[in-house]
Amino acid sequence: MYTEVIKMPEIPHDQLNQNLVDLLNEWKQQKVWRGTIEERKQKFMWIHEHMKILFNKPDLQLVFGEITEETERIPGSSGTSFYDPVHNLIKINGKLSVITFLHEWGHALGMSQAETVDWSWLHFKTCFPVSASRLEQSIGTMFVKKPRM
Numbered sequence: 001m002y003t004e005v006i007k008m009p010e011i012p013h014d015q016l017n018q019n020l021v022d023l024l025n026e027w028k029q030q031k032v033w034r035g036t037i038e039e040r041k042q043k044f045m046w047i048h049e050h051m052k053i054l055f056n057k058p059d060l061q062l063v064f065g066e067i068t069e070e071t072e073r074i075p076g077s078s079g080t081s082f083y084d085p086v087h088n089l090i091k092i093n094g095k096l097s098v099i100t101f102l103h104e105w106g107h108a109l110g111m112s113q114a115e116t117v118d119w120s121w122l123h124f125k126t127c128f129p130v131s132a133s134r135l136e137q138s139i140g141t142m143f144v145k146k147p148r149m
């Protein structure tokens, strides 16, 4: 039996991916921070579905843990979000955070912690400069404080 091994092209963590930039800019027009939690979850599903196509990850799932108006107000509440390679899923907890979502996607693309911190922040600040500067000011260098993974 012949099995073809398809190797994913390595995605550089320190370079902008223009296709992703274009996609995030299109997503941005949906006003990703506006709406109810259910409405915003739908917006995250939209970008997730498009990123699955872009990065050829058709089976990668996006699921949500407990996210309420209350948990969203807790600083760093998305910090328990994770990528689970065994079940091939990204789980977002606490807060619908764009930077956390991108961070976990970086892990799904095979990046280490340091690599995806760079990669997610690079794309976040490029596509959402106002939010990125606000986040930087409010939390300083701790903007991607994550206890695990």
Ligand SMILES: [Zn+2]
Binding pocket: 103, 107, 113, 116, 146, 148, 149
């Ligand atoms: Zn991480």
